[in-house]
Amino acid sequence: MFGITIKSGGTVYVMRKFNVKELINAIQTYRINYLSTVPMIYDSLLSENADLSSLELCISSAAPLSLNTLKSFKEKYGKDILQAYGCTECLGVTYQPKEYAGILTIGKPLPSVEIKIVKDDGKEAKIGEVGELWVKSPWVMLGYKDQSETKKVFEGDWLKTGDLVTMDERGLLYFRGVKKRMLKYKGYPIFPRDLEDILKTHEMVIDAKVLGEDEGNLGQKPVAYVIVKERRSGLEEELLNFVNSKVAFYKKLKKVYIVDKLP
Numbered sequence: 001m002f003g004i005t006i007k008s009g010g011t012v013y014v015m016r017k018f019n020v021k022e023l024i025n026a027i028q029t030y031r032i033n034y035l036s037t038v039p040m041i042y043d044s045l046l047s048e049n050a051d052l053s054s055l056e057l058c059i060s061s062a063a064p065l066s067l068n069t070l071k072s073f074k075e076k077y078g079k080d081i082l083q084a085y086g087c088t089e090c091l092g093v094t095y096q097p098k099e100y101a102g103i104l105t106i107g108k109p110l111p112s113v114e115i116k117i118v119k120d121d122g123k124e125a126k127i128g129e130v131g132e133l134w135v136k137s138p139w140v141m142l143g144y145k146d147q148s149e150t151k152k153v154f155e156g157d158w159l160k161t162g163d164l165v166t167m168d169e170r171g172l173l174y175f176r177g178v179k180k181r182m183l184k185y186k187g188y189p190i191f192p193r194d195l196e197d198i199l200k201t202h203e204m205v206i207d208a209k210v211l212g213e214d215e216g217n218l219g220q221k222p223v224a225y226v227i228v229k230e231r232r233s234g235l236e237e238e239l240l241n242f243v244n245s246k247v248a249f250y251k252k253l254k255k256v257y258i259v260d261k262l263p
Helices: 002-007 020-030 039-046 067-077 147-153 192-199 235-244
Strands: 034-037 057-060 081-087 091-095 114-118 131-136 158-167 173-178 183-185 188-190 205-214 220-228 255-258
Touching (some): 020 039, 039 067, 081 158, 114 158, 188 192, 192 220, 235 255
Parallel strands (some): 057 081, 220 255
Antiparallel strands (some): 081 091, 131 158, 205 220
16 A cells, blocks of 8 residues: 555655554644554544544554444444455455445455465365465565475465455455464564574573463463473563563563463
């Protein structure tokens, strides 16, 4: 959308760091007509009384939108939130047409995008059946730097997204979960194994497992369960800092639990 806006002569307002007051001020000052963001931002706007009359299109992506947010935003501001779906490896994949507003769907494939839904047995899913979303399009990535990882996610020209979906009789897709072991927090993808591998390099750690704790529309925050060689005061904080000093801001662990047995 960024490229399309610029190419068509539009203006893009980018925030360095989210602040709901700044967002509202920008919408009102510049009469912004298109908002593309994550569910938690719409929740933040629901806590305010803002003039959003200039908005003509509201898009939510990067994390599942809740029915409560969808309905509440419509009731308070008279605006529909439409969903879009994509991922780093294949950019935009689907878009929810306006005629299907009010439904929790990630929509239909964009032009030039081919999809299929594949079950665990390798057969294509029928209407209503859950399967992994496979994607083929001109803008799908060529691969990862690690060729062994590339082979895991491609079946010929088809990219296996790792996301589970269903399709209804209208061709609308519905997000049902994640096949690969991944958390989503504030719209960012977090792979627990990356954090576990770092924890296991600490001299006091025998084993570790990272899971997600529910944070509502924020997603799942990463927390670690750790078996250690010897318990000592302050070790939880030490392990937390050990990991968080080595990862990007959005991957940081929120809590460490020292346990005798992994969950």
